[in-house]
Amino acid sequence: YGKWSEKYGGYFKQSEMRELIRYAALRNIEIIPEIDLPGHSRNIASVHPEIRCNYPPDTVSTNGYDYRSAWCVAREENYALLGDILGELCELFPSEYIHVGGDEVDMSQWERCPDCRALMKREGMTDPHRLEDLFMERMAAILRSHGKRPAVWNEAVRTGAFARECRVHGWESVKACLDATAKGYRTVVMPGQYFYFDMRQSPREDGHDWAAIFDAKKVYGFGFTEFSPEQMRNVEGLQGAFFSEAYVSHEPEKPDYLDYMLFPRVCALARIAWSGNAEGWDAYYEELKGKHYDRMAAMGIRFRLFPPKVGYGDGAFTASADDGSAIYYLMDGSPEEHPYTAPVRTGKPHLYRFYSRYGTARSPYVADKSRWRTITPAVAITTSMGESAKFPYANAESYKGLSRTRRACRQQDWIRYTFGEPVRCREMYLQTGNRQLPKTIVTTGYAEVSYDGATFERAGELEMGSITLRPGRPVKAVRIVSTCDDNGTPYVTIQPPQVKPAL
Numbered sequence: 328y329g330k331w332s333e334k335y336g337g338y339f340k341q342s343e344m345r346e347l348i349r350y351a352a353l354r355n356i357e358i359i360p361e362i363d364l365p366g367h368s369r370n371i372a373s374v375h376p377e378i379r380c381n382y383p384p385d386t387v388s389t390n391g392y393d394y395r396s397a398w399c400v401a402r403e404e405n406y407a408l409l410g411d412i413l414g415e416l417c418e419l420f421p422s423e424y425i426h427v428g429g430d431e432v433d434m435s436q437w438e439r440c441p442d443c444r445a446l447m448k449r450e451g452m453t454d455p456h457r458l459e460d461l462f463m464e465r466m467a468a469i470l471r472s473h474g475k476r477p478a479v480w481n482e483a484v485r486t487g488a489f490a491r492e493c494r495v496h497g498w499e500s501v502k503a504c505l506d507a508t509a510k511g512y513r514t515v516v517m518p519g520q521y522f523y524f525d526m527r528q529s530p531r532e533d534g535h536d537w538a539a540i541f542d543a544k545k546v547y548g549f550g551f552t553e554f555s556p557e558q559m560r561n562v563e564g565l566q567g568a569f570f571s572e573a574y575v576s577h578e579p580e581k582p583d584y585l586d587y588m589l590f591p592r593v594c595a596l597a598r599i600a601w602s603g604n605a606e607g608w609d610a611y612y613e614e615l616k617g618k619h620y621d622r623m624a625a626m627g628i629r630f631r632l633f634p635p636k637v638g639y640g641d642g643a644f645t646a647s648a649d650d651g652s653a654i655y656y657l658m659d660g661s662p663e664e665h666p667y668t669a670p671v672r673t674g675k676p677h678l679y680r681f682y683s684r685y686g687t688a689r690s691p692y693v694a695d696k697s698r699w700r701t702i703t704p705a706v707a708i709t710t711s712m713g714e715s716a717k718f719p720y721a722n723a724e725s726y727k728g729l730s731r732t733r734r735a736c737r738q739q740d741w742i743r744y745t746f747g748e749p750v751r752c753r754e755m756y757l758q759t760g761n762r763q764l765p766k767t768i769v770t771t772g773y774a775e776v777s778y779d780g781a782t783f784e785r786a787g788e789l790e791m792g793s794i795t796l797r798p799g800r801p802v803k804a805v806r807i808v809s810t811c812d813d814n815g816t817p818y819v820t821i822q823p824p825q826v827k828p829a830l
C-alpha cells in the first residue's frame with residue numbers, strides 16, 4: 328500500500344523471530360502468525376507465479392498487471408510448497424494455533440481455471456466455496472501433522488464443512504460471529520464495525536472508514552445481546568485489530584498515530600472483554616477520566632481525548648471540556664496556539680479550529696460548520712488517459728462518487744477540471760487516489776490553474792497525489808499534470824473536487 332516509488336516491508340531471520348517470540352512470552356503475550364491462504368497471495372505469486380490458476384490473465388484491460396491472487400486448488404505441487412512453508416512456521420512458533428486465513432478469496436479465478444473446474448466436476452461440486460473447503464482441509468491436515476490447530480477468518484466456515492477444531496475470527500460483522508457460533512465453532516468476536524482500530528473515530532479525522540466510524544464510546548457499547556446461551560458458550564473472547572501495513576503515510580516509525588488510534592478504544596475493549604458493560608457508559612467514562620487518563624499520560628501514551636464542546640452564536644465562540652483538559656484554538660494563517668479562557672468574538676468563524684490537551688493526549692479539531700461547507704459548481708472532467716466504463720467521469724462530476732481512468736499515468740498525462748462558470752472559492756482540494764490510502768494516485772506531478780480557460784499557470788506540486796489550491800480570483804479550469812511514469816496500478820482514481828466557497 329505504499330506509494331509506487333516507496334518500498335517498505337522487510338523480514339525477520341528465524342533467530343530474530345525466536346527472540347521476539349521470547350520477548351513477548353516473558354510479558355504473557357503469545358504471537359500467532361497468519362499466512363493468508365488461499366486468497367490474498369499476490370505476494371508469493373510474484374515469486375512463484377506457477378502457484379496460480381492456469382489461464383491467460385486479462386493483462387490488457389489491467390494495463391499489463393496480473394491480478395490473480397489465489398492459489399490454484401487443483402495443482403498438487405502447491406501442497407508440497409505449502410507443507411514446507413507451514414512446516415517451517417509450526418517449528419518456529421510455539422502457539423497452539425496457526426492462522427491460515429481463508430478470507431476474501433477471489434473465486435472467479437477458480438471458475439476460469441480448467442484444472443479447478445475439472446476438480447470440481449470430479450468431486451461433484453457445484454459451489455466454488457467447496458473448493459475453499461477442500462483447500463483449507465488440506466491446510467488443517469498439514470497443521471495437524473505438526474500438532475497444531477488452524478485459526479481462520481469467518482468466510483472459511485461459511486459452508487459449515489470445515490473442521491470444528493479450528494478457531495474462527497469473526498471480522499465481517501456481528502452476524503458473521505452469530506453464524507459461526509451457531510454452527511458450533513469456537514469464535515473470536517472481532518467485528519470491524521466495533522474493533523478495527525484503523526477506522527477513524529469521527530468523520531474528519533484520519534483513518535479508514537470502510538467498516539465504520541467509531542470512538543471508544545461505541546466500542547464500550549458492544550454487547551452480546553443477540554447471542555443465545557449456546558452461542559455464548561462458543562465465544563472464545565474479543566479481539567481488536569490494527570492493520571498496520573496501511574499506515575505507511577503516518578510515520579509508522581513513531582508511535583504517535585498508533586497511540587491515538589488505539590487509546591482509549593482499546594481500554595474500552597479490555598473493559599467489556601473482562602467485565603461487560605452493565606455499569607453503563609457514564610460510569611465508565613468517569614473512571615476513564617478519573618484513573619486511566621493519568622495512567623496513560625504517565626506511560627507516555629499519546630491517546631485521544633473526546634472533542635471539546637464548541638459552539639458559535641451571536642458572533643462569538645464558546646468552548647468547554649468535561650475531562651479537565653485545557654482548550655486551545657488556532658486561526659488560519661498563523662501557527663500560534665491560543666489558550667481558550669473566555670468567549671472568542673469573530674465575524675469569520677470558518678477561520679477557527681479548537682482542540683483540547685491533557686498530559687500527553689489531544690483531541691481532534693472542532694470547528695464551526697461553516698469551515699467544512701463545500702459547494703458543487705458544475706464541472707466537466709477530461710483526461711489524457713481515457714475513461715473507465717465502470718467508473719465514468721460523471722461519478723466525480725456529480726460529486727457523488729469516484730471516477731477512474733482507463734490506464735495509469737505517464738509523464739505529461741493530465742486530468743482537467745473545467746467549471747461551467749468561473750468559481751469564486753477560498754479553497755479547492757483536488758485528490759487522486761483512494762481516500763486515506765496513497766494508492767492509484769498520480770504519484771508525482773503538479774497542478775495548473777486557468778482563469779480564462781485557455782492559459783494555465785503552475786500553482787503547486789502534488790503531495791500524495793493531492794493538492795489544496797487557494798486561488799485569489801475566480802477559477803475557470805484546473806489541470807493536474809503527471810511527472811511520473813506509472814503508479815504501480817492499472818488506473819488513476821479521480822475524486823470529486825472539494826470546493827469551499829469564498830466567505
Ligand SMILES: [Zn+2]
Pocket residue numbers: 379380381398399400401402436437440441442443444
Ligand atoms: Zn486452478
